[in-house]
Amino acid sequence: MWLNISGQGPTVDAAVREHVERRLGFALSQFGDRIGRVTVHLTDANEPWGGEDKRCRVVVEVLGHARVVVEDTDRDLNVAIDRAADRVGQAVFLAKWFVCCRTGSIGRPTESGRPSAASSTEPGCTPTSQIRNP
Secondary structure: OEEEEEEEOOOOOHHHHHHHHHHHHHHHHHHHHHEEEEEEEEEEOOHHHOOOOEEEEEEEEEOOOOEEEEEEEEOOHHHHHHHHHHHHHHHHHHHHHHHHHHHOOOOOEOOOOOEOHHHHHOOOOOOHHHOOOO
């Protein structure tokens, strides 16, 4: 996972960077090498009006699949980071599940652009042939 943290407005110091790295590392560790680039952008949501809201936007590139974008706003920057990290972990899981159910497998795409058949045996992935509609 390659992590890029940038900020506009709120100070992005070593403590904030460490907090972001720890929270996203925990939220995304279960996906291993399927996570490519992760970009975190921290901004002051109401900067022109003098408000106190801080925004945390997280963009995760899931290798071979779509990009997941999560944004959260709170008065406390750490709370916004915590909630965005929790939500991005859930969103990546759901993106993985959606691809699994739609294609019958999940994994890195082969040269044909489809996920490899060998990866369809991963836990939590049910081939579409075994999914029954009620």
